[in-house]
Amino acid sequence: AAAESSDPERAVAKAANSVILRILVFYVGAVLLLVTILPWNDEGVAASPFVAAFTEMGIPYADHIMNAVVLTAVLSCLNSGMYTASRMLFVLAARREAPPALVKVTRRGVPANAILASSVIGFLCVIAAAVSPDTIFAFLLNSSGAIILFVYLLISISQIVLRYRTPDSELRVKMWLFPVLSILTALGIVAILVQMFVDTELRSQLVLSLLSWGVVLLLFLANKWFVK
Numbered sequence: 001a002a003a004e005s006s007d008p009e010r011a012v013a014k015a016a017n018s019v020i021l022r023i024l025v026f027y028v029g030a031v032l033l034l035v036t037i038l039p040w041n042d043e044g045v046a047a048s049p050f051v052a053a054f055t056e057m058g059i060p061y062a063d064h065i066m067n068a069v070v071l072t073a074v075l076s077c078l079n080s081g082m083y084t085a086s087r088m089l090f091v092l093a094a095r096r097e098a099p100p101a102l103v104k105v106t107r108r109g110v111p112a113n114a115i116l117a118s119s120v121i122g123f124l125c126v127i128a129a130a131v132s133p134d135t136i137f138a139f140l141l142n143s144s145g146a147i148i149l150f151v152y153l154l155i156s157i158s159q160i161v162l163r164y165r166t167p168d169s170e171l172r173v174k175m176w177l178f179p180v181l182s183i184l185t186a187l188g189i190v191a192i193l194v195q196m197f198v199d200t201e202l203r204s205q206l207v208l209s210l211l212s213w214g215v216v217l218l219l220f221l222a223n224k225w226f227v228k
Contacts, residue, residue: 009172085118143212145205156186
């Protein structure tokens with residue numbers, strides 16, 4: 001969304017700072033509070049640490065509070081996923097890499113067809129989880145295990161290549177420790193992928209993710225062929 005902002009440089013910096021702040025507050029801060037309230041060998045830590053912490057503090061209905069928090073977090077993830085999926089379909093359609101109907105928007109500029117298509121796919125995944133959780137849904141879950149790692153790896157490599165191609169005068173967003181930090185990030189992701197291949201329990205996720213990437217690559221090449 002920063003590309004559509006009137007001030008992308010400020011938008012990217014603000015987003016990066018907000019991510020750091022959220023990690024410090026909601027992850028590091030939460031873990032710090034848990035280890036302060038609960039003993040490290042408490043049985044409740046393995047089951048539900050936040051419920052155990054609320055119970056230790058004497059807060060009633062701790063399990064209901066956490067259910068509400070989890071439900072809110074899931075709805076937030078759903079909203080974010082819906083935005084990302086519909087935007088991706090819209091951009092692909094604009095580049096003639098997806099059905100042209102997905103590029104149509106309403107009078108208010110909402111890509112209704114892309115949102116509808118994303119919603120249908122989401123409902124199909126929910127039905128798959130209910131009908132066949134041990135086969136279809138398990139395949140979908142495992143096949144997406146390492147895809148996000150491949151995505152971040154490509155982002156890191158693309159960032160390095162594009163920043164070197166772009167003249168310094170046109171780089172509006174500054175980055176600390178470039179390119180060392182980007183290279184270390186890419187190497188760290190590669191190390192995780194290698195570890196997934198070595199670990200017999202995670203190898204299936206890596207293989208299925210590679211197969212999924214292969215399907216996407218074939219669809220990309222087929223689209224390029226038909227567009228010509």
